[in-house]
Amino acid sequence: MPRTLRPVWLAALAAGVLLAMLGALGVLAPRAAAQSTLGQLASAAGGRYFGTAVSNSALTSDTTYTSILGSQFSAVTPENAMKWDTVEPNQGQFDFSGGDQLVSYAKQHNQLVRGHNLVWHSQLPGWVSGLPLNQVQAAMENHITQEVSHYKGSIYAWDVVNEPFNDDGSYRSDVFYQAMGTGYIADALRTAHAADPSAKLYLNDYNIEGTGAKADAMYNLVSSLKAQGVPIDGVGFETHLAIQYGFPTGMQQNLQRFAALGVDVAITELDVRMTLPETSAQDTTQADYYSQVTNACLAVSRCVGITVWEFTDKYSWVPGTFSGQGAADLYDSNYQTKPAYTAVANDLTAAAGGTTAPPTTAPPTTAPPTTAPPTTAPPTTPPGGSGCKASYAVSSDWGSGFTANVTVANTGSADTKSWKVSWSWPGNQAVVNMWNAVYSQSGTAVTATSQSYNADIPPGGSTSFGLQATYSGGNTAPTLTCTAG
Structure with missing residues (x-):
């Protein structure tokens, strides 16, 4: 999960005026027919959501950003506003202002909120790591209880434990592991469930999208937690990809094997970076990667949604973390959609029963219609013995x-x-x-x-x-x- 550095419609205008304006801006696609957002398309494609991570600084200062955010996406995740170092920088002193701001925005725009995150080795205030080991469990349980209780009823799902594994499949030796061993994960999940029984509880990690030791370790952990009756509802696959590396092997099959354990799966932090300067050939490859991820999720019924880790290159964490790399998102720094956006929209449109992507338009200014179209036919009359x-x-x-x-x-x-x-x-x-x-x-x-x-x-x-x-x-x-x- 990235650190701080890693991280609708103009209904009042006549159609001719709108088309002329968009044409003058150079952003009108060939078809100016029915316009659907990524959130609407994902909802029509099996009741899924399509979300984005959100920068609180952009939320308060960039109206173009908030306009696209409120119209295109049906779910939001705070980049940093709900992490431990922001929420509880000093022991027992809580600051929920950033998270409250995002939750309020999401409610105004009818968006789900994914809470991110409760327990993580990174962006952890020094006082936690400096605690005597026999005090860590109480501090962890108190932090989880206070934060989850504060947002009770407002959060669709929590990333309870974030990135518990090293790439070789071993557990990270952070302060929680040192104090409680592997049991800290089950304890964190149980504590979160007690604070808000209605919230979905996830484990979240990167480099588990395809086959490998780390994916196997997460699979074995989830299987063990389910066997113990620990409340776990889903697994988040971060999916930070780069076109200079191969696409994860067997992603669809991997998502499916986790779903077969009886949990939801979700793409939680999707982006696809490239070596700069950006070229049209790289854009094509990037679009293919985005498309493969989207179709892998669409093929698994328990893949409930996709979240991109920021939708615009303007606020991407990538350049600050990977020297000479960037251009990882669906929109460029000027808020123009890229081939990756079109690829994702095409895939969602096809899954929703259409054949082509919606047109690309200038950023809308008000919320789109919110009711999704039906996705399946209702079942038939039940046989005897059922009710x-x-x-x-x-x-x-x-x-x-x-x-x-x-x-x-x-x-x-x-x-x-x-x-x-x-x-x-x-x-x-x-x-x-x-x-x-x-x-x-x-x-x-x-x-x-x-x-x-x-x-x-x-x-x-x-x-x-x-x-x-x-x-x-x-x-x-x-x-x-x-x-x-």
């Missing part, structure tokens, strides 16, 4: 939007093979994201259907899915109908 019940609970409400969790319980005498939950909103609520289910909304009517990995619920068992939605006025809970197949 289900769905319960609904709002986990966070900020006045113009909210998140909610739906639990689906098998009330029948046989395993379910599929399930569908349907309801009609009492007000003007509109779903903008849903995870662990495929959804559609038409007017006030919503249907949510099972994914391949959570369709089978044993008698007496249950599964759950979450959603994020907007509203104005009242937010009365709907009445749910559940059908099992």
